[in-house]
Amino acid sequence: MCVPxxxxxxxxxxxxxxxxxxxxxxxxxxxxxxxxxxxxxLARHYNWLTEELSRLSPYRQAA
Structure with a gap:
């Protein structure tokens, strides 16, 4: 499933x-x-999710 x-x-x-x-x-x-x-x-998942949110944030700001 793709989510914008x-x-x-x-x-x-x-x-x-x-x-x-x-x-x-x-x-x-x-x-x-x-x-x-x-x-x-949990720590590994937290770190991964934190990195993913950081990666996604520029896309949100550019929109």
Whole structure:
């Protein structure tokens, strides 16, 4: 499925996903029984999504 990158609602949704991942990371980090592998996977996904949003932002500003 192709979604236009200039859709501000899509970018807003992706930014919301970053906030959800942040909250999830904080919650997991505070648990003594936290799975470190899960935290690492979340961190990798968060970093990837952050990079993708940075890459998409110039397209939004150019529109």
């Amino acid at each position: 990158v200039d859709d501000s609602a899509m970018l807003c949704w992706l930014q919301t996903q970053l906030r959800v991942i942040e909250a999830w990371q904080e919650e997991l980090s505070s648990r003594p029984d936290a799975d470190l592998h899960q935290l690492e996977r």
